[in-house]
Amino acid sequence: MPSIISTQSHVCYGHVGNSAAVFPMQKLGISVHSVPTTILSNHPAHPSFYGQAIKSELLQDLFLGLEERGAFHGSAGFQSGYLATLDNGYVIEQAVKRFKVCNPQGIYCLDPVMGDVGKGFFVQAGIPELITQKLLPLADIITPNKFEFDNLTATSCQNHSDMVAVARKFMDNFNLRCVVITSADSGHEETTHTLVVRPDDATLYSTPFLQNGPSGTGDLFTGMFIARILLGQDEMAAVNLSLNAVYSIIKHTVMSDLKELDIITHQKCIIDSKQVTTYKKV
Numbered sequence: 001m002p003s004i005i006s007t008q009s010h011v012c013y014g015h016v017g018n019s020a021a022v023f024p025m026q027k028l029g030i031s032v033h034s035v036p037t038t039i040l041s042n043h044p045a046h047p048s049f050y051g052q053a054i055k056s057e058l059l060q061d062l063f064l065g066l067e068e069r070g071a072f073h074g075s076a077g078f079q080s081g082y083l084a085t086l087d088n089g090y091v092i093e094q095a096v097k098r099f100k101v102c103n104p105q106g107i108y109c110l111d112p113v114m115g116d117v118g119k120g121f122f123v124q125a126g127i128p129e130l131i132t133q134k135l136l137p138l139a140d141i142i143t144p145n146k147f148e149f150d151n152l153t154a155t156s157c158q159n160h161s162d163m164v165a166v167a168r169k170f171m172d173n174f175n176l177r178c179v180v181i182t183s184a185d186s187g188h189e190e191t192t193h194t195l196v197v198r199p200d201d202a203t204l205y206s207t208p209f210l211q212n213g214p215s216g217t218g219d220l221f222t223g224m225f226i227a228r229i230l231l232g233q234d235e236m237a238a239v240n241l242s243l244n245a246v247y248s249i250i251k252h253t254v255m256s257d258l259k260e261l262d263i264i265t266h267q268k269c270i271i272d273s274k275q276v277t278t279y280k281k282v
Contacts, residue, residue: 002230003031003074005066005099007059007092008081008111008219009043010036012051014260016043016216017082021223023263024245027270028227033071035062037092038084043215053084056091063095072102076230080135081219082113083123089130096138109226110139111218117147117183136174141229143222145183160184160195160204160282167197178235180225182218195282196239202282203236207243213250214261221246224270244273 004025009017022032037059040051054062066072078099083089096108112131115121121128132152136142142152149163150156153170157163167179177198184195184204194205221242228238248269253262263270 001029001031002076004077004079005033005071005075006079007035007037009038011040011042013042015263017219020216020219020261024224024270025227027267030227030230033066037082037088045215056087059088059091072099077107077226079109079226081111083127085124086126086130093134107140108138109141110135111143111222112148115147116145141178143180146181149181163195164197164202164282194243196236203279204282205243205277205279207247207277210250210254212254214253214259216261217246217250240277243277244275245269247276248273
């Protein structure tokens with residue numbers, strides 16, 4: 001059974017961060033070593049929330065314990081998402097470097113969580129620069145949304161062909177094997193797009209847009225996507241299957257008028273979902 005080290009936020013109520021990603025990865029057959037960057041009662045979109053970021057010394061100790069138990073040598077992947085503090089970012093940088101030394105074939109998937117269209121940046125000052133300067137050079141795969149992609153590449157592409165060209169140059173600069181741009185939309189409200197770029201090909205996936213979707217969908221998608229990669233699936237197949245699963249779970253959640261992803265009730269969608277995506281080469 002492949003295993004992964006997954007470090008991102010944890011909430012006690014609802015499903016964002018590791019609380020959205022861990023169960024689906026386990027359901028797919030991945031053993032997950034879950035490391036929190038922050039522990040909150042619930043995600044901040046609710047009227048109130050409580051909790052705090054993990055202190056960097058504690059985060060360092062958690063990684064040290066995993067390394068001493070053999071998780072750095074034995075894990076096929078390392079995934080990082082939301083960072084609550086700059087100090088934690090530096091701790092994760094060192095952890096990924098040690099992971100790469102212990103396991104040169106291991107895959108580091110960076111979800112550069114920092115902001116979104118309409119919201120702007122929602123992370124601490126300095127974290128976007130830390131992601132770009134410290135974590136990005138270590139990554140094999142990145143899964144930014146369009147806002148984050150523009151920030152990482154210092155561009156503002158208005159069409160998918162330009163995004164592919166920028167992504168390809170970016171991949172060359174940072175030796176990336178794949179870039180997955182979520183919410184790569186072009187003004188069509190009925191559809192949401194995900195653009196997958198590899199050195200020799202690029203595919204645009206389109207999914208019907210659902211109003212009032214809950215938080216955590218990006219974390220859910222990235223978790224299932226990297227899980228499928230570690231299981232040996234091609235990046236394009238992994239994206240397609242993960243998008244269908246996310247759409248199905250969101251649809252069931254919205255139809256039930258729930259504010260949190262209804263992952264557990266509709267866990268069968270993780271393994272087997274109806275094909276709703278369409279796709280074309282770019």
